[in-house]
Amino acid sequence: MIARLIADKLRASLSRPVIVENVVGAGGRLVLENMMRRPANGSVFTLTPSGMLTISPNLYSKLLYNPLRDFIPVSGVCTYSYSLVVGPGTTARSLEEFLGWCKANPSKASYGVPALGAATHFLGWLLSQASGTPLTVVPYKGGPQLTQAVLGGEIASAINLVSNFRGLHASGRLRVLAISQSERSPRLPDVPTFAELGYKDCVVEEFMCFVARIGTPATAVTAVADGVRRALGSKDVRDALLAQEFDPAPVAGATVGDWINSGYARWGNVVKASGFKPED
Incomplete structure (x- = not known):
């Protein structure tokens, strides 16, 4: 959804065709590995959630990319958080x-959680550690299955994107107990943050951004970055993002680079401390 929203605006600002290619598989890692096989000529840019740049590289030893070496951060798109x-x-x-x-x-x-080895998994681990409460993680096959499991009482609790549960919370079918962003959401004003409840280690704010392969011409990077920022300034794009609990974040590539570096370091420590080892 986000890629198509941005692409519609980029076509106009760049005055050229913009094709959205959905690449699925390997928990989202495949999209970045696929870009590593493409030429760095300014024709390919990737929209990716931050976990593919900060968590996955700390988990999987056979990745075809190094997020700190192989990519140019182009522009931020949005930030988002999770709810218990x-x-x-x-x-x-x-x-x-x-x-x-x-x-x-x-x-x-x-x-x-929707899957193991993602921010939702490790947020639960952080809460377990911070509260001194043993909690067992139970993976499901995606968000819809997870939602049905908690609705049916198959499992007591779940962690997923705030947007997945906002409507169910409003209807009273589920109860959101806390969200992982640093401040309360204006769209869920009755729900506290983990931080205000005393669990500052559970502040988890992820982001989506555009990256390009290292070596991509600076003119192409600048053109796309400018186009993305203009797109995020459009009311229709902002409203669509906010409706899904994504906060627009039209920050520069340098800021995205700082986010990647700090996230990579933080999640590296969490992954190591948790002892979790996925199957490569």
């Missing part, structure tokens, strides 16, 4: 009640 939600599997109505319930019911103390 509970359903009929527990009566908890606050984070502290939920953690207390988990300690009293250790066999049920678990949280579901």
Whole structure:
């Protein structure tokens, strides 16, 4: 959705065709590996979530790319965060009640995630460590299956994008207990942040950005960066992003580079401390 929103604006600002090529597989890593096989001539730019640049490289030893060496950060697009939600599997109505319930019911103390090895997985681990509450991660095959599992009481809690649960929270079918961004969302004003509840280590704000292969002509990078920033200044694009709990972030490539570097270092420490090792 985001790529097509931006592409529609880029066609006009660049006065040239802009083709959106969806590359799926390997948990999203394949899109960056695919770009490494393409020429660095200014014809290929990749929109990627930050986890592919900050978490995956700390997990997978056989990646075909190094995020600190192989890419030029072009422009930020948006930031986003995650929420911890509970359903009929527990009566908890606050984070502290939920953690207390988990300690009293250790066999049920678990949280579901769309997949292992992503920010949702490690956010739950950070909460477990910070609160001293053993929590078992349970992977599902994507967001829809996870949502159905927590709605049906198959699992007590789940962690996923804020946008996945906002409507269900509003309807009362699920209860969002906390969100991982640094400040409350104006679209979920009744939901506290992990930080304000005392869990500052659980502040997790991810981002989406455009990158290009190292060696891409500076003129092409500048043209796309300018086009992306203009697109993010359009009311229709901003409104569409905000409706899905994505906050527009038209920051320069240098800032994106700083985000990548700090995220890579942070998640490297978390991955190592967690002891999690995926199958390559």
